[in-house]
Amino acid sequence: MKTISLEQIKAVVPSIDLISDIEEGFVAYSLGQANVPPVGELILEKGEVHIKYGCLINDEYYVIKIASGFYDNPTIGLPSGNGLMVLFRQDTGQLVCILLDEGHLTDIRTAVAGAIAAKHLAPKNVERIGVVGTGVQARLQLSYLKDVTTCRRVLAWGRSEEPLERYRRDMEANDFAIETTRDTGEILRTCNLIVTVTPATEPLLLASELQSGTHITAVGSDTPHKQELETAILREADVVVADSIAQCLLRGEIFKAMQSGDITQDELIELGDIIAGRKTGRASDSQITVADLTGVAVQDIKIAAAVYEALA
Incomplete structure (x- = not known):
């Protein structure tokens, strides 16, 4: 099992063709080639937490993502977003990787x-x-x-x-x-x-x-x-x-x-x-x-x- 830090993520993201990758994801979803359950959601007094998870049919992995938004955080010197993504093998359930992105990958994939x-x-x-x-x-x-x-x-x-x-x-x-x-x-x-x-x-x-x-x-x-x-x-x-x-x-x-x-x-x-x-x-x-x-x-x-x- 591998852990990937935010610094590693930020260093490698610019080299990836994310527009093409995520276009492929949208197409697979609309063709019925994805298993995406309903969004998990936790609404708190000062923020919200979203849990999104799923897999593409016949792909190697499934992913569980937790991302939060606490919109007053910048007033106390903290980022408004946080979270992580966890990658598992689809055939065995084995944990492959934890991406400690602190919400950065959610921000990037949203912009893409x-x-x-x-x-x-x-x-x-x-x-x-x-x-x-x-x-x-x-x-x-x-x-x-x-x-x-x-x-x-x-x-x-x-x-x-x-x-x-x-x-x-x-x-x-x-x-x-x-x-x-x-x-x-x-x-x-x-x-x-x-x-x-x-x-x-x-x-x-x-x-x-x-x-x-x-x-x-x-x-x-x-x-x-x-x-x-x-x-x-x-x-x-x-x-x-x-x-x-x-x-x-x-x-x-x-x-x-x-x-x-x-x-x-x-x-x-x-x-x-x-x-x-x-x-x-x-x-x-x-x-x-x-x-x-x-x-x-x-x-x-x-x-x-x-x-x-x-x-x-």
């Missing part, structure tokens, strides 16, 4: 999924990227979008000036041209590729500001009580994509829009089906598309195995 959604759903000409949020995920989403779009113009939204200014400095050092705003409506009016990455429980983006030709990747809403998009945005969208339809019926933006009656299950397309060419995503640059990414265990399976094999 955002890049995959943009690759398959964003308009061809991305004029400006809108980022709703200023935390770790807001940084990683932009970093991985570099692989799928040449656009470097960004408008970032945050709740207060200090984190916005830190975000601007950090991402300008990463070759982006960053402007900031406290108005989410400005994001919708001026950006045609938007990523939302907050733990909001009330809508931040409203349908009244929605423009044709926009793609929105909603990342932050991964529980039943979170919401970043007004449900009418999904009603107005030409294409609504789920990372997992089964999971999105129980949590996230699709769950909220189903509750309000703004969409029906028949309208939903799975991301893996678009990647595989079985379903059509964006058909024109004038369409509005929304991807609801709640995080699926196949992402954890693929990234854990890739890191282990790169270091084996």
